[in-house]
Amino acid sequence: QVQLVESGGGLVQAGGSLRLSCAASGSIFSINAMGWYRQAPGKQRELVAHITSGGITNYVDAVKGRFTISRDNAKNTVYLQMNTLKPEDTAVYYCNAAIIPTHSGWTKREYDYWGQGTQVIVSS
Numbered sequence: 001q002v003q004l005v006e007s008g009g010g011l012v013q014a015g016g017s018l019r020l021s022c023a024a025s026g027s028i029f030s031i032n033a034m035g036w037y038r039q040a041p042g043k044q045r046e047l048v049a050h051i052t053s054g055g056i057t058n059y060v061d062a063v064k065g066r067f068t069i070s071r072d073n074a075k076n077t078v079y080l081q082m083n084t085l086k087p088e089d090t091a092v093y094y095c096n097a098a099i100i101p102t103h104s105g106w107t108k109r110e111y112d113y114w115g116q117g118t119q120v121i122v123s124s
Contacts, residue, residue, distance in 0.1 A: 001026045001027065002024065002025070002026035002027060002028055002099055002101050002111075002113055003024070003025050003026050003113075004022055004023070004024050004095050004096075004097060004113050004114060004115035004116075005022065005023050005025070005115060005116070006020060006021065006022045006093070006094070006095050006115040006116065006117065006118040007020070007021050007022075007118065008020040008021050008118060009093060009118030009119045009120045010119075010120070010121070011121045011123065012085055012120075012121070012122055012123070013122070013123050014085060014086055014087055014122055014123065014124050015084060015085065016085050016122070017081070017082060017083045017084075017085065018082045018085065018120060019079060019080070019081050019082070020036065020079065020080040020082070020093055020095075020118060020120075021077060021078075021079050022034075022036075022077065022078045022079075022095030022097075022115050023075065023076060023077045024076040024077070024097055024099065024113070025076065026101070027101050027102040027103060028076060028099055028100075028101060028102065029099075029100040029101060029102045029104060029108070030053075030099070030100045031053065031073070031076060031097055031098070031099050031100075032052070032053050032097075032098040032099070032100070032110060033050060033051065033052050033053065033097070033098045034050075034051055034069075034071055034078040034095070034096065034097045034098070035047060035048070035049060035050040035051065035069070035078075035095075035096045035097075036048045036049050036050075036069060036078070036080045036093055036094070036095060036096070037093070037094045037095075037096055038089075038091035038092065038093045038094070038120075039091055039092050039094070039117075040088075040090060040091040040092075043091075045094065046060065047060060048060055048063055048067065048080070048093070049063065049067055049068075049069035049080060050069070051069045051070070051071050051078065053073070055071070057069050062088075063082075063089075066082065066083050066084045066085075067080060067081065067082050067083070068080070068081040068083075069081075078095060078097070080093070082120070085120075085122045086122060087122045087123065087124045088122075089120060089122050090120060090121050090122050091120060092117040092118065092119050092120075093117065093118050093119075093120055094114055094115055094117045095114070095115035096112065096113070096114055096115075097112075097113050098110050098111075098112060098113075099111055099112075099113050
C-alpha cells in the first residue's frame with residue numbers, strides 16, 4: 001500500500017508563514033509529479049502548485065511569488081513553503097502524487113494518490 005501523510009498546517013496571522021510537508025511511504029517504485037491542492041469552504045478543490053520529477057514547478061497565479069513548492073526525492077517528500085499568507089489562503093490543503101507502486105510490475109502503471117488534508121487558517 002502507498003500512503004501520503006501531510007503535516008504542518010495550523011492557524012497563523014495574515015502576513016505569516018507556514019511550511020507544509022507530505023511524505024509518501026509504502027511499496028513505491030517511483031514518484032512522478034507531485035502537487036498541492038486546496039479546498040476552501042463552499043469552493044471547488046484547486047491546484048495550488050505542481051512539481052515534476054525533474055523539479056519543474058508551476059503555480060496558480062494567486063500564490064505566485066508567495067508560495068514555493070519543492071521536493072526531496074530521497075525522502076519521497078514534497079514541501080510547500082507559504083509566505084505572506086492572506087485570509088483567502090484559508091483552506092484544507094491536500095497533497096497529491098503520481099506514483100508507480102511496486103505492484104504495477106512490468107506495466108509500470110501510474111496511480112494518483114491523495115493525502116488526508118491539513119487545515120490552514122489565516123486570520124486577518
